[in-house]
Amino acid sequence: PESPLAGFSTALSQTPSISSVSSEGREDLQVNRLETQIWIKPDIQKTDVDFSEILSAIQEIAKDVNIFFDELEGVNSPSKDDDSLLHHVNLTSTSDDASRLEVVGEEVPDKNKASGLYFRDGKCRIDYILVYRKSNPQTEKREIFERNIRAEGLQMEKESSLTNSDIIFVKLHAPWEVLGKYAELMNVRMPFRRKIYYLHRRYKFMNRIEKQISRFRGWLPRKPMKLDKETLPDLEENDCYTAPFSQQRIHHFIIHNKDTFFNNATRSRIVHHILQRVKYEEGKNKIGLNRLLSNGSYEAAFPLHEGSYRSKNSIRTHGAENHRHLLYECWASWGVWYKYQPLDLVRRYFGEKIGLYFAWLGWYTGMLFPAAFIGLFVFLYGVTTLNHCQVSKEVCQATDIIMCPICDKYCPFMRLSDSCVYAKVTHLFDNGATVFFAVFMAVWATVFLEFWKRRRAVIAYDWDLVDWEEEEEEIRPQFEAKYSKKERMNPISGKPEPYQAFADKCSRLIVSASGIFFMICVVIAAVFGIVIYRVVTVSTFAAFKWALIRNNSQVATTGTAVCINFCIIMLLNVLYEKVALFLTNLEQPRTESEWENSFTLKMFLFQFVNLNSSTFYIAFFLGR
Numbered sequence: 001p002e003s004p005l006a007g008f009s010t011a012l013s014q015t016p017s018i019s020s021v022s023s024e025g026r027e028d029l030q031v032n033r034l035e036t037q038i039w040i041k042p043d044i045q046k047t048d049v050d051f052s053e054i055l056s057a058i059q060e061i062a063k064d065v066n067i068f069f070d071e072l073e074g075v076n077s078p079s080k081d082d083d084s085l086l087h088h089v090n091l092t093s094t095s096d097d098a099s100r101l102e103v104v105g106e107e108v109p110d111k112n113k114a115s116g117l118y119f120r121d122g123k124c125r126i127d128y129i130l131v132y133r134k135s136n137p138q139t140e141k142r143e144i145f146e147r148n149i150r151a152e153g154l155q156m157e158k159e160s161s162l163t164n165s166d167i168i169f170v171k172l173h174a175p176w177e178v179l180g181k182y183a184e185l186m187n188v189r190m191p192f193r194r195k196i197y198y199l200h201r202r203y204k205f206m207n208r209i210e211k212q213i214s215r216f217r218g219w220l221p222r223k224p225m226k227l228d229k230e231t232l233p234d235l236e237e238n239d240c241y242t243a244p245f246s247q248q249r250i251h252h253f254i255i256h257n258k259d260t261f262f263n264n265a266t267r268s269r270i271v272h273h274i275l276q277r278v279k280y281e282e283g284k285n286k287i288g289l290n291r292l293l294s295n296g297s298y299e300a301a302f303p304l305h306e307g308s309y310r311s312k313n314s315i316r317t318h319g320a321e322n323h324r325h326l327l328y329e330c331w332a333s334w335g336v337w338y339k340y341q342p343l344d345l346v347r348r349y350f351g352e353k354i355g356l357y358f359a360w361l362g363w364y365t366g367m368l369f370p371a372a373f374i375g376l377f378v379f380l381y382g383v384t385t386l387n388h389c390q391v392s393k394e395v396c397q398a399t400d401i402i403m404c405p406i407c408d409k410y411c412p413f414m415r416l417s418d419s420c421v422y423a424k425v426t427h428l429f430d431n432g433a434t435v436f437f438a439v440f441m442a443v444w445a446t447v448f449l450e451f452w453k454r455r456r457a458v459i460a461y462d463w464d465l466v467d468w469e470e471e472e473e474e475i476r477p478q479f480e481a482k483y484s485k486k487e488r489m490n491p492i493s494g495k496p497e498p499y500q501a502f503a504d505k506c507s508r509l510i511v512s513a514s515g516i517f518f519m520i521c522v523v524i525a526a527v528f529g530i531v532i533y534r535v536v537t538v539s540t541f542a543a544f545k546w547a548l549i550r551n552n553s554q555v556a557t558t559g560t561a562v563c564i565n566f567c568i569i570m571l572l573n574v575l576y577e578k579v580a581l582f583l584t585n586l587e588q589p590r591t592e593s594e595w596e597n598s599f600t601l602k603m604f605l606f607q608f609v610n611l612n613s614s615t616f617y618i619a620f621f622l623g624r
Contacts, residue, residue: 115307119157119171125259128271130170130289131300138297145280145292146170152274153178167299174271176258182270183245183262186474189464190261191240192253225339227330242464264323265351268303275301277477287481306349323349343459352465356456363455367448371441378437382428389427396420406554407539479590500588512583516602519576520609526568527613534561569610576606 117126132142150156154172161167174182183190240254255261262270275289280297292298309328311321320326327349330342341362347355386392398416405411460466475497483498490497534557541553580602589595 117304117307119155119173124155124157124173124175125267126171126304127174127264127267128172128275128303129301130172130298132168132170132298134166134168136296138292138295141280141292141295142297145278145297148278148280149275152278153181154271154274172271174267174274178274179262179267179270180245180247180250182273183266184247186270186273187244188262188266188270189242190245190253192243193241227336227339227342240464263348264303264306265349269351271303277480288477347463352463355463356459359455359459360452363452364448367444367451371444374437374440378431378433379428381433382431385431386424386427389424389431392420392423392427395423407542409539409543411539411542411553474592475590476592476595478585479588482588500590505587508587512587512602515579515583516605519572519579519606523572523606523609523613526572527565527617530561530565530568530614531617533564534558537561565614572610573607576610577603580606 118124119126136142146156149172154174157171157173159169159171161169243252245253253261272289277287278289279287280292289298289301293301306322306324308321309324309332311318311325313321315325315329320329323345327342327345330336330339330345341358343355343359343362346358396417401416403414403416405413479500480498483500486499486501487496488499489495537560538553538557541556544553580599583602584595584599587598589598
């Protein structure tokens, strides 16, 4: 070429267009871009053109090249980051782009500082907060714990409270290297490829029918329970396949920005995982944040929200300020109580477990509608047939039948017709249609469970959680600290891991089962105590000085017994939750899923007996 500028222009003219470049060819274009820059330099030295003019021209062309490659990356990007749901201001390119970028670079840290979600430098996001008091005597344990936190790679910054100088906030940040390391250890699933859906071939006749149906649907009113995607765009997560994160295969994952690749829920989960395994003192059980919270070394530990859930501007015109604001407007505000839940947003903000819980809760609530409709029908049937009930008629007309007194000394004889009102009220809920309702509820329980299995399978496929439970298995830090000296080779992974002896495990299970049996006996004893209370107090209320209580002694006895039974049930619920927690920790389950299953089984057994013992007494023992 005659000049480097002409050669550079020729090279640019031979560059393929954006639409013709595939995702595989992007790396080749980057290499060509680098070779072109290296190729210009010697040609500049050979020419006699003014160097300042060449430099300014090259800067203009290089700016166009950068814009070209930015557009190329934007077109070929397979998915968007989580921040794509947030509202961004469009930036325009002007002649003084460099100065504008410097100003923006200064404004972003200032904005981050004002948000309270970053360190003082405005660059490091706060992933976790620890709170302690200066006056706390557990200083040595806390210092060792924080020293070990730094050794794990977490960055730390301390800041005193504005209202109380004795309270210190410890801000923790996990850099990219730590997140990648522990994401691989924890088998955190991350997106690596977009899902591609193949449509079946349709015949012309079916296409015509679908067009007619869609035209007919256009005349119908919009579904009020659906979220409006026109006014609230980008509510659905990107459809991507996921795989356990691996640093060796990091090039396969979709990473546009390392700061937003791991969402806040995943970052907090990784930091929590680290804090649960950091030692604060030499010893077997001297490990984990939970023990420091229980002994008072730290007052609290929690991750932060993403900002305020309220905004001065409307989400329909200005977009969401953050993911929390978007979730509040689409899910947690009273104005959208009748709409379906945005489960993808719940999952992204809180994680898979809480997302699955609210998916189950929404499904359960929806399935209760037919049961409530049938129950209302049974009640209305009782109201309409109240005057035609033969049993209540006979009770109300039996004025000559004298009933035995309820108690021996103070209770008088009474007529059968005195219980006329009670018989009519009973008919409202216990009539001929009640048998149909009982059969319906038996069928409903089975249908609900089977349909929920189908719904759960759909969610597991959409969220790519089919093998989630198997991959999530990890040894609990308490188990690891307790049995760290006894190790054996894992036959699957081939790595040594802590081992619990069979005799030790059996002894712990026997003690736990004995505790469960004792607490169930306490519940049964409480039920019989209520029965004895009703027998004793009915005569006491019958001899009461107040005529109102004396004339309604049976109602007073039943009412006070119900209140006492309610208080006992609530008290035993609180007590047994602590007992179940203690017994589960005593068993020393190996993994988190085993711990959750053991704790859930204990709570289910106790609450089943605690809540239904009175019902079983009325059904099988009352009156015998």
